[in-house]
Amino acid sequence: MELFVEHGYERTTTADIAARAGLSERTYFRHFPDKREVLFDATHALDTLVVDGIAAAPADAPPLDVLAAGLRAGAGMLDGLGDHARARTAVITSQGELRERELAKMSGLVTASAAALVERGVAEAPALLAAEAGVAAFRVAFERWVATPGGPPLPDVVDTVLAELRRVVAPA
Amino acid sequence: MELFVEHGYERTTTADIAARAGLSERTYFRHFPDKREVLFDATHALDTLVVDGIAAAPADAPPLDVLAAGLRAGAGMLDGLGDHARARTAVITSQGELRERELAKMSGLVTASAAALVERGVAEAPALLAAEAGVAAFRVAFERWVATPGGPPLPDVVDTVLAELRRVVAPA
DNA sequence: ACTACTGATGACAGCGACTGACATGGAGTG
DNA sequence: CACTCCATGTCAGTCGCTGTCATCAGTAGT
Numbered sequence: 278m279e280l281f282v283e284h285g286y287e288r289t290t291t292a293d294i295a296a297r298a299g300l301s302e303r304t305y306f307r308h309f310p311d312k313r314e315v316l317f318d319a320t321h322a323l324d325t326l327v328v329d330g331i332a333a334a335p336a337d338a339p340p341l342d343v344l345a346a347g348l349r350a351g352a353g354m355l356d357g358l359g360d361h362a363r364a365r366t367a368v369i370t371s372q373g374e375l376r377e378r379e380l381a382k383m384s385g386l387v388t389a390s391a392a393a394l395v396e397r398g399v400a401e402a403p404a405l406l407a408a409e410a411g412v413a414a415f416r417v418a419f420e421r422w423v424a425t426p427g428g429p430p431l432p433d434v435v436d437t438v439l440a441e442l443r444r445v446v447a448p449a
Numbered sequence: 450m451e452l453f454v455e456h457g458y459e460r461t462t463t464a465d466i467a468a469r470a471g472l473s474e475r476t477y478f479r480h481f482p483d484k485r486e487v488l489f490d491a492t493h494a495l496d497t498l499v500v501d502g503i504a505a506a507p508a509d510a511p512p513l514d515v516l517a518a519g520l521r522a523g524a525g526m527l528d529g530l531g532d533h534a535r536a537r538t539a540v541i542t543s544q545g546e547l548r549e550r551e552l553a554k555m556s557g558l559v560t561a562s563a564a565a566l567v568e569r570g571v572a573e574a575p576a577l578l579a580a581e582a583g584v585a586a587f588r589v590a591f592e593r594w595v596a597t598p599g600g601p602p603l604p605d606v607v608d609t610v611l612a613e614l615r616r617v618v619a620p621a
Numbered sequence: 622a623c624t625a626c627t628g629a630t631g632a633c634a635g636c637g638a639c640t641g642a643c644a645t646g647g648a649g650t651g
Numbered sequence: 652c653a654c655t656c657c658a659t660g661t662c663a664g665t666c667g668c669t670g671t672c673a674t675c676a677g678t679a680g681t
Contacts, residue, residue: 305635443619473631
């Protein structure tokens with residue numbers, strides 16, 4: 278992050294990153310599969326928080342409510358990390374390959390969430406659709422939260438956006 | 450596509466692709482920004498079909514219905530191209546970077562659709578949410594359609610999935 | 622017809638991301 | 652004290668991608 282913020286992502290080589298960590302470039306690639314992945318270390322933690330939150334939700338709740346509980350749990354992880362999140366987001370949005378990787382991570386969250394819903398007995402089709410819609414809402418909420426420092430905490434924004442989503446997608 | 454199907458994406462070099470086209474590798478990179486992009490030539494056409502479909506929808510329809518019309522229009526483009534779509538999808542799903550690029554293209558469709566909705570007077574927030582949800586449904590529909598040769602045409606699958614989405618996201 | 626000018630291409634050199642192979646060294650184990 | 656791991660370093664090589672310069676149409680202008 279220091280290097281990326283100071284010199285920009287593209288102008289930072291993997292050799293630079295490794296040197297800053299006091300390691301060789303080869304060793305960097307033993308810890309991360311590629312240059313992008315250093316910025317996406319925490320996403321696995323988010324996934325497990327959401328999945329656990331889904332598993333812990335009340336048994337009789339409808340799928341999207343269950344997912345909402347999971348997403349709130351995941352959102353809680355970012356409490357107080359607003360500044361870091363903003364810096365990281367600035368780096369990511371500055372570079373196409375990084376934006377793609379971020380989308381891929383969100384797609385992984387969709388898959389994990391859908392699987393967690395299926396685990397609870399939700400049928401595959403609605404599980405996938407709920408996961409897609411819910412994670413999309415999470416992404417939108419995250420963008421808003423990052424764009425408004427000093428605003429409401431992320432879990433609240435997630436709730437707000439989910440409510441908006443329900444209104445927009447309401448059956449005719 | 451011939452090279453990718455025959456030897457696999459990773460084992461095909463950009464020099465191979467250029468040679469098959471009777472050009473130099475350098476010239477390949479004058480036509481496409483990177484190796485992945487050869488497989489995503491048609492996505493721009495899909496975008497414009499959807500955007501035009503949105504613009505042409507009845508004036509008083511709610512946002513998600515408008516988007517549905519656009520997505521149906523876009524889906525029509527793939528009529529009769531099931532075999533090609535399957536081959537292409539097989540290549541894309543076989544490779545991480547290609548899946549990422551596909552997600553990026555879908556994200557571009559979200560942005561374009563949301564902008565087209567805003568153009569019609571929809572407020573930004575609901576436009577973005579409708580676009581996210583609608584395109585997610587389109588993606589799910591596309592997956593289903595590709596997985597079931599001989600099944601219903603894509604526009605119908607899109608309608609089906611959108612209806613399912615409405616049910617799943619229905620306000621409590 | 623002669624002369625620009627333009628636009629697509631080729632040729633070449635070079636950088637940086639990534640990988641395979643082998644060597645080294647230090648921590649633990651018998 | 653050997654022996655075995657496991658993390659790391661080193662080195663060479665491939666491939667995606669870019670900058671630069673030359674070539675060579677075709678086209679326009681005079």
